[in-house]
Amino acid sequence: MTKGARLRLVLRDVASGCAFASMAVSGQLPLWTLGLYGVALVAALAGKRLFARRAKLTALLLLGVAAVLAVNVTSGALNLVVAACAFAGLISAHRLLSAPDAATDGQVHLSGLLMVAGGAALSGELVYGLFLVAFGVLASVAMALGVVEAAVPEGEPVPVRAVLRPLATGVTFAVAGAMAFFILFPRLNWNMTGPRAAPGLGPATTGFSNTVRLGGAGTIKDNPRIVLRATLSPDPGVDALNSYWVGRTYDIFDGLEWTNAGGVRREREPLLTLRPGGDNLIHQRVELLPAYGGRTLIALETPSRLGNAVANGSTGSRRTFLQELAGGEARFLEAGLSYAYEAYSLPPGGSGDTFRRLPSVEQDALLALPEALDPRVSQTAARVLNGEREPLAAAQKLAAWLQREHAYTLELSGEREDPLADFLFERKAGHCEHFATALTLMLRTQGIRARLATGFFGGERVNEGYILRAGDAHAWTHVLVPERGFVTVDATPPAHRTSQGSRLLQRLLGLYEALESRWRNSVVDYSFRDQVDVARALVRPPKGSENTERSRLPPPRAWGAALLAGMVVYAAWRLVTRLAGRPRPHEATRFVDLVEAILLPARLFRAEGETLEDLDARLAREGHPLAPALAPVTRRYLEARFGGRPLRQGEAEQLIRALQRAVTAHVRLEAQRARAAASEPRARAS
Amino acid sequence: MKPRLKQRWARLRAWLRPPRTLKVTRIGRTYLVVTFGVGLGALNTGNNLLYLLLGLLLSMVVVSGVLSERCIRDISVRRVGTDAAFAGEPFAFRWAVSRKQGHAFALTFSEADSPLTGGGGVGYLPANVEHVVRANLIAPRRGPLRLTGVSVTTTWPLGLFAKTRVLPLEGLLLIYPKRTYACQEPGDAERGPVGDSGNPRRNDGSGDVTGLRELAEGEDARRIHWLKSASTGKLLRVEREREERRTWVLTVEAGLADEALERRCEEVAALAHRLLDEGHEVGLNTSDRRLRSGAGSAQEKRILRALAWLGFEGAREEEEEAA
Numbered sequence A: 001m002t003k004g005a006r007l008r009l010v011l012r013d014v015a016s017g018c019a020f021a022s023m024a025v026s027g028q029l030p031l032w033t034l035g036l037y038g039v040a041l042v043a044a045l046a047g048k049r050l051f052a053r054r055a056k057l058t059a060l061l062l063l064g065v066a067a068v069l070a071v072n073v074t075s076g077a078l079n080l081v082v083a084a085c086a087f088a089g090l091i092s093a094h095r096l097l098s099a100p101d102a103a104t105d106g107q108v109h110l111s112g113l114l115m116v117a118g119g120a121a122l123s124g125e126l127v128y129g130l131f132l133v134a135f136g137v138l139a140s141v142a143m144a145l146g147v148v149e150a151a152v153p154e155g156e157p158v159p160v161r162a163v164l165r166p167l168a169t170g171v172t173f174a175v176a177g178a179m180a181f182f183i184l185f186p187r188l189n190w191n192m193t194g195p196r197a198a199p200g201l202g203p204a205t206t207g208f209s210n211t212v213r214l215g216g217a218g219t220i221k222d223n224p225r226i227v228l229r230a231t232l233s234p235d236p237g238v239d240a241l242n243s244y245w246v247g248r249t250y251d252i253f254d255g256l257e258w259t260n261a262g263g264v265r266r267e268r269e270p271l272l273t274l275r276p277g278g279d280n281l282i283h284q285r286v287e288l289l290p291a292y293g294g295r296t297l298i299a300l301e302t303p304s305r306l307g308n309a310v311a312n313g314s315t316g317s318r319r320t321f322l323q324e325l326a327g328g329e330a331r332f333l334e335a336g337l338s339y340a341y342e343a344y345s346l347p348p349g350g351s352g353d354t355f356r357r358l359p360s361v362e363q364d365a366l367l368a369l370p371e372a373l374d375p376r377v378s379q380t381a382a383r384v385l386n387g388e389r390e391p392l393a394a395a396q397k398l399a400a401w402l403q404r405e406h407a408y409t410l411e412l413s414g415e416r417e418d419p420l421a422d423f424l425f426e427r428k429a430g431h432c433e434h435f436a437t438a439l440t441l442m443l444r445t446q447g448i449r450a451r452l453a454t455g456f457f458g459g460e461r462v463n464e465g466y467i468l469r470a471g472d473a474h475a476w477t478h479v480l481v482p483e484r485g486f487v488t489v490d491a492t493p494p495a496h497r498t499s500q501g502s503r504l505l506q507r508l509l510g511l512y513e514a515l516e517s518r519w520r521n522s523v524v525d526y527s528f529r530d531q532v533d534v535a536r537a538l539v540r541p542p543k544g545s546e547n548t549e550r551s552r553l554p555p556p557r558a559w560g561a562a563l564l565a566g567m568v569v570y571a572a573w574r575l576v577t578r579l580a581g582r583p584r585p586h587e588a589t590r591f592v593d594l595v596e597a598i599l600l601p602a603r604l605f606r607a608e609g610e611t612l613e614d615l616d617a618r619l620a621r622e623g624h625p626l627a628p629a630l631a632p633v634t635r636r637y638l639e640a641r642f643g644g645r646p647l648r649q650g651e652a653e654q655l656i657r658a659l660q661r662a663v664t665a666h667v668r669l670e671a672q673r674a675r676a677a678a679s680e681p682r683a684r685a686s
Numbered sequence B: 001m002k003p004r005l006k007q008r009w010a011r012l013r014a015w016l017r018p019p020r021t022l023k024v025t026r027i028g029r030t031y032l033v034v035t036f037g038v039g040l041g042a043l044n045t046g047n048n049l050l051y052l053l054l055g056l057l058l059s060m061v062v063v064s065g066v067l068s069e070r071c072i073r074d075i076s077v078r079r080v081g082t083d084a085a086f087a088g089e090p091f092a093f094r095w096a097v098s099r100k101q102g103h104a105f106a107l108t109f110s111e112a113d114s115p116l117t118g119g120g121g122v123g124y125l126p127a128n129v130e131h132v133v134r135a136n137l138i139a140p141r142r143g144p145l146r147l148t149g150v151s152v153t154t155t156w157p158l159g160l161f162a163k164t165r166v167l168p169l170e171g172l173l174l175i176y177p178k179r180t181y182a183c184q185e186p187g188d189a190e191r192g193p194v195g196d197s198g199n200p201r202r203n204d205g206s207g208d209v210t211g212l213r214e215l216a217e218g219e220d221a222r223r224i225h226w227l228k229s230a231s232t233g234k235l236l237r238v239e240r241e242r243e244e245r246r247t248w249v250l251t252v253e254a255g256l257a258d259e260a261l262e263r264r265c266e267e268v269a270a271l272a273h274r275l276l277d278e279g280h281e282v283g284l285n286t287s288d289r290r291l292r293s294g295a296g297s298a299q300e301k302r303i304l305r306a307l308a309w310l311g312f313e314g315a316r317e318e319e320e321e322a323a
Helices: A003-024 A031-045 A055-074 A080-096 A102-122 A124-149 A158-184 A359-367 A373-385 A391-405 A419-426 A430-444 A505-526 A528-539 A556-580 A588-602 A611-624 A629-642 A651-677 B003-016 B026-045 B048-072 B226-232 B258-277 B297-309 B315-320
Strands: A226-233 A241-248 A255-260 A264-269 A271-273 A281-287 A303-312 A317-321 A322-325 A329-332 A338-345 A452-460 A465-469 A472-480 A485-489 B018-024 B073-081 B091-099 B104-112 B120-125 B133-137 B141-155 B161-174 B191-194 B209-214 B236-240 B245-251 B282-286 B289-294
Touching: A003 A031, A003 A080, A003 A124, A003 A158, A031 A080, A055 A080, A080 A102, A102 A124, A102 B018, A102 B026, A102 B048, A124 A158, A124 A505, A124 B048, A124 B104, A124 B120, A158 A528, A158 A556, A158 B048, A158 B315, A226 A505, A241 A329, A241 A472, A241 A611, A264 A271, A264 A651, A271 A359, A303 A322, A303 A329, A322 A430, A322 B209, A373 A391, A373 A419, A373 A430, A391 A430, A391 A472, A419 A430, A419 B073, A430 A452, A430 A472, A452 A505, A465 A505, A505 B048, A588 A629, A588 A651, A611 A629, B003 B141, B026 B048, B026 B161, B048 B104, B048 B141, B073 B104, B073 B161, B091 B104, B091 B120, B104 B133, B120 B133, B120 B141, B141 B297, B141 B315, B226 B236, B245 B258, B258 B282, B282 B297, B289 B297, B297 B315
Parallel strands: B245 B282
Antiparallel strands: A226 A281, A226 A465, A241 A452, A264 A322, A271 A303, A281 A338, A303 A317, A303 A338, A322 A329, A452 A465, A452 A472, A472 A485, B018 B161, B073 B091, B091 B133, B104 B120, B104 B141, B141 B161, B191 B245, B209 B236, B282 B289
């Protein structure tokens, strides 16, 4: 196998791998198909074509795979689209392992095409776009090398470098053309299926359970995966929001874990009003990503209204109802891979709840203590507070003491019988749940009503919105303050409230999220409305530009128009110079062409390679009647062409006219002879 | 149809032919079907990623058209031709191709609008380099074949479409009769046998003794001169003058047409080849001309040419007039 052929096969196989990866990033393909394809790709890249000798027999394997997929589909374990995509991948794997010939190459590329189409149906990730472009480039190069290789005689090298240059230009234009098509082709539908979601790679990491159990390592704090995106109105415009995003609260602690009093409060509501709001509510458009993994709605503290919820699945999106549970938790009724909803929250400062309006079970629970609570907890709280009875001041005093006397750690090994006492008096180190639990219970021992709240802390600016990571999961304390309601007090040291993962990893993921956000806005959610905006931007200044200070420089679209005009002028100039630079035929050559045209009616043709001089000599030899007329013309041509005696003004016309007359006379004479010959009586045999 | 009408018809077809013809290859057909499916999917679902993919697929079609056009533009072809073309068997045919600027890839050459089958190709043609493309062509029938142009086809860059351009190039290819076995004997010779001192096998005959020489390996043992061999102690063979050269004048009878004429031409060509190969002189007598007898490969070529023109006398006159 030649070097060029090897390169072509590697490119072909990698292109197929990219196409498969474009489906795999959706995380919906069965694991066994990933494994099978991976083995096939590695074997193919290593040059092991395992099915080369038994292509037809091994095709039976595909039948078996199809049967397995069909069973999965009929049993409801697998989506039909996913099964079709997986099957396309396995066909490609089979072809990769077959003997490489022109037909196999074509099948690999076409199955790759089907796979990227399947990837478009399964996933909307930015990575998909990268794999799509990679597939397009690699497959094009492989196909081009295949075309050239087929035409190159055996034994000769394939001119790889020569192929790559024009092809690179072509592929660049193709990508630009694809973008132009994408932007300009009118969207004839309104995308009724709505946005789709894919589970992505890796399991969901957060979510909410009905209990919070103390103990164990806080591994989630290291996780930098993004679980929530939100845009706020009014936009605070800060890079680090550092706000509390509450999911639910807990009010009963049994010494080991937190639970709630009460059950479902409202079964099925399109819009949940948790507490009355005011004019200065903060509006949030929230998207919970597949990495979130829960059904509990998250909103900025303190949420007032939640609604307009949509659950996104792999086949599209649908509206979903909400359910209100104890602990102020709101849940989606229907499961989805990701969710989108709107929320309105009160500005920071208190929830506005009053004790009397709380349900009676919650009222009792706000002061409840575990039966086996270590008496040192109460004694310590009393000692620290030193007679302070005002709830908020007492909470802040205890929080300051906890932050001062206790360390933050995520490395908590082993199960403890009394995790609170262990945190407060033995280990003196813990994570956010330990700090929040300690503060809540210490407050309760002093007769101050408090509860545990869980959710997220933070908010990192990405483009126009904010994101939360799995590591931002957090727990804190709500202290009931008269006339203000529940007020947040956080005992966890401030430096350890947000994600504790690697900074570099977080930065990289933040960068990816920024790109993903642009990809989503510009590509995945591109709509007819955006097209109208593009068209409008071309003809009038963008909205809001009237308010900005006027620049002395022309607007960008003027630069664009000027650039376009410049390119058109350059192209026209190139065309004109090319036309002007064409080698013009010599005047004598044009003269010969004219002579040749004049001789045509007399059926005098120049043979291939015969010069005018040769023709003249031939006619003279044959005694042709036109030879005397042609002789002076030929002589003058030769003098003008090679003898340095150019034709004088009007001389060419004179010569041509003379020749023309001679030819006309000759043709007429010939015609007369022909007529005379035709009218002569023929001899008839008698 | 008369040759002149045929010629006009060929010219009319050449004039009516579009500047480029496009044929979708097998993989190209599947590509178009997939593109159509993706387009339907995009329109039906509104999935923007499918729109993006559709844009890429359509752009590749456009880019493919542009690159293939750049590939077959600015190409010039010159026929180098062939040494001898016999009907019904492959013969080597050559074109000299070059281009003024830019590179060309995956070019296939064939004769346009002609019954010649087969073609030759070149994988890579750089600018300002003349490349000779060789092809094994097959002509179905004997006779003069008027060539109107050379078609250049490329599947560059992706092999989805085969774009063809016809470069007008007038020419004539004379197809000799099919090479077959001569079933009939040539009949009586006009002259002979006579001696032939110029024949390389003149000492391998049955005439007068011309000398003795050592027996070479593989030679007939019956030629050994046993007496002289015994006296000299080595095997000597007798060399005798060959006196078998004769002269035949082969005839293609007048009035033959179609298959009968073809068969007779093939027969005469085979006989001529055999007789000339044996060292005889052969002449040819046809209804309208007589070829003087002669020997050697030049004579065989003259006979083949004369046989190739048989039945196409009108075209020959035109050709001779033009020449």
